[in-house]
Amino acid sequence: MLTFVGLGLYDERSITVSGREAIAKADRVVAEFYTSRLTGTTLEALQAYHDISIEVLERADVEQRPESILDTALTERVVFLTAGDPMISTTHVDLRLRAAERDIDTHIVHGTTAQAAASSLTGLQNYRFGKATTLPFPSAHGGDTVPTSVLDTIDDNRERELHTLVYLDIKAQREEFMRASTASELLCEQYEDVLAVAVCRAGSDDPVVAADQLSELATRAFGAPLHLLVVPGTLHHMEADALVELADAPRNCLDGYSE
Structure with a gap:
């Protein structure tokens, strides 16, 4: 399962309740902050708020080398975090389509834009x-x-x-x-x-x-x-x-x- 979770607009509190629940159930949590940022918080504060470890990805990890994410999502619950809403960026749509090609279930938890x-x-x-x-x-x-x-x-x-x-x-x-x-x-x-x-x-x-x-x-x-x-x-x-x-x-x- 690959779940895309939008973190909202500003800090660690901007996420929805559904987003928090998805993170709590995850086996692996990854994030990208190159398309946008939560400027009201830090990675450390975000991790502490959710009591998790977050793996921050570079653009190439998402767009050119997504196999690690997809391989894990075949057998485990992976949460992919972004600022705002996760499907506003076309690069995230591409990742979801790649998951669909491999018969990986996907889910979206929207955040405000x-x-x-x-x-x-x-x-x-x-x-x-x-x-x-x-x-x-x-x-x-x-x-x-x-x-x-x-x-x-x-x-x-x-x-x-x-x-x-x-x-x-x-x-x-x-x-x-x-x-x-x-x-x-x-x-x-x-x-x-x-x-x-x-x-x-x-x-x-x-x-x-x-x-x-x-x-x-x-x-x-x-x-x-x-x-x-x-x-x-x-x-x-x-x-x-x-x-x-x-x-x-x-x-x-x-x-x-x-x-």
Whole structure:
């Protein structure tokens, strides 16, 4: 049996009860933290909370050398841990398909996602989000500008009056996380006066949600990661009110965004 368990968004307490129960029954627990991280905890704290030993896998262990996981899952109960929801990343879907090819039973224990949290914290309606995109560090793609694919996604969504969730780059091995201010500065070159919303430390006891023009967000310090950025499309009047009340959006920044 191979069970994929989502750890939620922030720390060791973010997991569901079903997730805790699955871990307690496991013969082997593995985890990957290269697609995302629980920035509110440590591996040691996670292990202590669940009273288990966790084997942390590198990308190659999951994508290129998964045989160890699958071989064990043929006869034992293996739990595969990830931040957020375990099936958001395509690499985890691939692992599940490999298990199915070997007639290994699989089970999923869902965790909440950054996209759900972004909608919940900002008050932006979840069905008004279009395609999401990821903004990489400039060094990651060999250029000093925002990739065309990112701009195309934002532009396409804005034309359709939809919101864009922008995931911010993570360099797991270097413990480097893009901040909302950096993302705003990068996007500001193309969208200086465009409204955006920074969502920081979703899932924690003190999340930060701030809405303003990108040029203003670029000057702010939002503290510890993880951060997200939302570029809104057209706003329903309730969404506009939510950004003012929940994200301190200046009213003048909302001009032209109402339906």
